Amino acid sequence: MPPHMNWPEFHASPPMAFTDVPGLQEGAVDDFEHSMGIEEFRKNAKDMVDWICDYYASNEKLPVRSEVEPGYLRPLLPKAAPQHPENFGSIMQDVQSKIMPGITHWQSPNFFAYFPSNSSFPAMLGDMLSTALSTVGFCWIGSPATTELETIVMDWLGKLLCLPTSFLAFDEQGKRGLGGGVIQGSASESTLVSVLAARARVAPEHASKLVAYSSDQSHSSIKKACMVAGIPYVRIIPASAEDDYALDPAALREAIEEDLRNEDLIPFYVCATIGTTSSCAVDPIAEIGRITRHYNLWLHVDAAYAGVTSMLPEYRHYFNGLELVDSFITNGHKWLLTNFDCSCMWVQNAEPLKTALSLTPAYLRAKGNSLDYKDWQVPLGRRFRALKLWFVMRSYGTDNIKKFLRHHVQLGQLFVSLIQTDARLEIMAPPRWGLICFAIRGPNNDATNEATAELLERINKSGRAFLVHTELSGRFVARMAIGGSLTQERHVRATWQLISECTTEVLAARAKFHKGV
């Protein structure tokens, strides 16, 4: 019997007849009572605040990477939801004893994996408020402040990042422009939306010919966006170590020219990156922008991690050419103290976005010519995400935010200098911002790569730090990504100590193995 056949038909009672109502006497419908009243919530929520404070006071002592085995949790929990209410205390006991061992601590100051995913107290306060109000601001009237604060805060951040005025919703004179900012859930969604906007500028009958371009160092989300959008061709241009893993504009131009000679192909979109995931490579935006303007392609710039440093004069030159860019993103939830999710996206012209994403049935029609962010994103519903970003910018102030970024850059420099004291290790790409790629020194062969992989696993297994790897020119490379909200000098120094000790152990074990066998 196929699995879909073993399910009985239900011939149960028809829906209650609506004529047979409980009666019109007041009180005939019993009030449902919530399991947790306001006073109980007040107490529980304050206990939760204390729990959170304890967590932040002590999370550097916890093993950073969870060491549970896949499937650890299922045997620890009941097979079905309880029939009767359970109290907050017993849920929190389970959080402590069953959930916490399975948490990888992204907020630990010793978390150096992936990219940082910042949290901060002001952002958490903004998020509490957002959750409490629980507005669903897909259209302006659905909750005007939800939409308007987002536009304003994205202008604030755009100005702080010195974005060209055309990316702002309003110029200095208060005139509404064609562009503006929107908070997406993730960089992947921002990238997808940029692909859709780019496609919307091309006649639909050409959909099967479209070609997108990026370097092989771009984030995987560009491929995924094209898969989702059904873009048939993504041309991945190899970036080499000689170019510090940046996209070579000449190679891009050549690829476009080649595709233009093929009548079955239509180049339409380029994704460039400022701060690639593997090594924080920086594609030359101005040169690429001149190419995309020349061929009339959409240029999207993914600066998910490093984009926030556009506010620092010493990094502004990386952002030269932004005036030639159609869409630009940086993630507030990576390195701007704003808890996930907060992917900040700007466009110079929102019309292609709306062409790609707007359809307005009667029950969603807006008041006047107000802005409906549903037409700027894939989902309909959306949280009041602007609150947390607003709380962060006001609570820190721009001076402090700059100091925060520079602090991590300095920690990165410190880490580089520490690595350089150790001849057993080498730095594998130009260190940028807080990202340093390193490996055990040696020829590019399996033995060296295995040694670095062993080193990484030994570090992570210790629980004292968590790093992940990448591949650069075929080398297995460890990535030290500095930028956690709580990371300070002593954490970087301690992690360096750990790396040094683990290197000794790995090399000793390998020497013994080679001698012994």
Next chain:
Amino acid sequence: MPPHMNWPEFHASPPMAFTDVPGLQEGAVDDFEHSMGIEEFRKNAKDMVDWICDYYASNEKLPVRSEVEPGYLRPLLPKAAPQHPENFGSIMQDVQSKIMPGITHWQSPNFFAYFPSNSSFPAMLGDMLSTALSTVGFCWIGSPATTELETIVMDWLGKLLCLPTSFLAFDEQGKRGLGGGVIQGSASESTLVSVLAARARVAPEHASKLVAYSSDQSHSSIKKACMVAGIPYVRIIPASAEDDYALDPAALREAIEEDLRNEDLIPFYVCATIGTTSSCAVDPIAEIGRITRHYNLWLHVDAAYAGVTSMLPEYRHYFNGLELVDSFITNGHKWLLTNFDCSCMWVQNAEPLKTALSLTPAYLRAKGNSLDYKDWQVPLGRRFRALKLWFVMRSYGTDNIKKFLRHHVQLGQLFVSLIQTDARLEIMAPPRWGLICFAIRGPNNDATNEATAELLERINKSGRAFLVHTELSGRFVARMAIGGSLTQERHVRATWQLISECTTEVLAARAKFHKGV
């Protein structure tokens, strides 16, 4: 000068040389200090808890729909982010005086617009925890508990909804199946993912021939999903008042047969709805499922609002045929006490999802054969959303959750009986669950429609309730959507009073107008 030209090139300082480091002396890198320390956060967060309690104790007195004008907020806020830190108190003052007037109160017990978007105290506690941990659980090792609790809680909910076992991740014997649940951000994303999975079962060279089907009562997100995915054809089948606005299986079969005779078309996907947005119509799932199985089309069931009532025996018959369905969604954030975002999606076989959505670069590779939810969704990053659903199910217990749903159904019945006492109004579609469509009685013409529109605006302008409209067979119809977490009998009765009074006013004004002019 075109706008993109007025932006200067930056020739600023090159990035700091990494050899020129601050030195290796400990303490050489100054520690950055956060603007808000743990003790300050503890105090502020507890103040926020008190604010939230006050809000929930009093939000029924606030005007439900915000009455601000578009653009109200910009003149009230500075043009740029502050340079120096501002304290929590001054931010909260602005929340109170500037943000709150622009809030439409989705959590007011007098909010009857769109569909409900439930909030509850246990969900808010779970969300606080999720924000504090701020894990980004895109892959299993990124935070094992984040992934595993989601699988478990989605099995809990799937069982409670009596879904066929094939939708669960694990059967009663603990055997892993092909299917399972995932929490998406919104129903729109769930629908998009279902379209992508369906497309993944068809050879890519047929992409330009694909046809999706739904009734004209399906949610707009199906059209948007097809726009995003680049699906060329969406056949919208009209549903009539005679069928209570349900999709007619015979019409569906006919449309598919017709398209199959055209060699340029390939039917691949049907979206059916249990509880349409306009009138809570119910498409006949079993009949549609037999058709989609026959023609090998993907069947997606969107039960965003009403799907939770699959746990009530009196509604189970609407869900007959789920064993023939490929993907099923209901939103925890609509009518299941779980704050946005929490769109619960199940599939019988996750393989097509992964085909559609998985690509795994080196830095994201998973440990063993564990589950990586990034392969089940469009974004890479994801919040720990399962916590809030887990908190809700445990804090309420299944008995109470059922009582919660039935309470709103009874309130709906009460509202129907109240409307029926008033000959000036008529019910425009079979009322189902908490949704009642009504209008001012009259012929289907502009005058009647205008009267109903005036009635609705008068209700909303009062601030005492918020309802939105839809169109049914060309009629302008008011929708009373009952299901707010805090809505009780007295709110429904008061809103009925308001409707009655406003009806009197509208009819009097119109009579006067017609007499006078």
